[in-house]
Amino acid sequence: MDYIRETRRFTTEKLAEIRDDIHRVLKKSKNNEKITIVATGSYGREEASSKSDIDHFIIYDADEAADDAIKVELEQIEAVIKQHVPERSGSTGTFGKDAVIQFSEMKTNIGGEYDDNKSLTRRMLFLLEGTWLYGEDRFERYQRSLLKRYMENSSEKAELPRFLLNDVIRYYRTIATDFEHKVFEDGKEWGLRSIKLRFSRKILYFGGILTIAEMADAGYRQWEERAIELFGIPVLSRIERLIDDRCGQEVLEIYDQFLAKISDPEIREALKRVEKEERTQSEEYQTLRQLSDDFSAKLSECLDIKYSADHSIHHALLF
Incomplete structure (x- = not known):
């Protein structure tokens, strides 16, 4: 699994550099x-490369407007990130230098009228694949606080945290629906986005399901600690730890093939050019499309092997 090892090494080294430089500019x-x-994103999943962008957002816990109170700091943060990661993230406003929120926004209105795609995406990715660039202690405290919000109304008789599971499912289904909107109404590229949906978004969802299944096994009183432990591990390492048999190995081998192919500049550019109507003419797309079917089948098999038929997950x- 050369590409998983290489992207993990690259991500670890690059994150250390970014963290050090942000600490240096913000320490005063x-x-x-x-x-x-x-x-x-790829930095949270430990699968970044020199061609990756970095999806990030800032939590500023104060009453005053960030644009006024920390304008200089925001510019400093952006300069550090741009220095280390030249690729720009998407233009939806969910991530980037203008994505500044208060932590209270992540905990309130979950599933409510104002829980739009931006808030759902930030909240779910914060849990499912998030890591810190600055403020490690606060990051961990916020993660624990958000998990408590998902579990606080559960009965001690509950087998697993359904509020959390339902939001993970909702997020994954929302991604798939939102994909159709972005490519058909916003004119976003189709081929590469489609392949990423079939692999990186799918493995993120699977990692969330594994975590919740493990919470069920740990029991109600240990839900929080088990979730904190597992969400603190990048998703590929989480799968490696929890499914340490042939099936888990095969999942990672397939994912390694995916990483290898989208890391190839020629294949990546070919995928960017693929339109839905022409997908059957693209050898690059069809190869990865078939591989994604194998990937789905293997993930399903692993879930059935790992957890017995009567397991609550x-x-x-x-239902």
């Missing part, structure tokens, strides 16, 4: 104890 700020920087995923 009077507001630095109010700032937490969260990274998600199977019923909860359906």
Whole structure:
């Protein structure tokens, strides 16, 4: 699994450099104890490369407007990130230098009228694949607090945290629906986005399901600690730890093939050019499309092998 090892090495080294430089520029700020920087995406999954962008957002816990109170700090943060990661993230406003929120926004209105795609995406990725760029202690405290929100109304008799599971399912289904909107109404590229949906988004979802199944096995009183432990491990390492048999190995081998192919500049560019109507004419797309079917089948097989037929996760995923 050469590409998993290589992207893991690259991500670890690059994150260390970014963290050091952000700490250096913010250490004299009077507001630095109010700032937490969260990274998600390929950097959160430990599968970044020199061609990756970095999805990030900032939690600023203060009453005053960030644009006024920490304008200089925001510019410093952006300069550090741009220096280390030249690729720009998407233009939806969910991530990037203008994505500044208060932590309270992540905990309130879950599933409510104002829980739009941006808030759902930030909240779910914060849990499922998030890591810190600045403010490690606050990041961990916020993660624990958000998990408590998902579990606080559960009965001690509950087999697993359904509020959390339902939001993980909702997020994954929302990604798939949102994909159709972005490519058909916003004119976004189709081929590469489609392949990423079939692999990186799918493995993220699977990692969330594994975590919740393990919470069920740990029991109600240990839900929080088991979730903190597992969400603190990047998803590929989480799968490696929890499914340490042939099936888990095969999942990672397939994912390694995916990483290898999208890391190839020629294949990546070919995928970017693929339109849905022409997908059957693209050898690059069709190869990865078939591989994604194998990937789905293997993930399903692993879930069935790992957890017996009467395990609560199977019923909860359906009803």
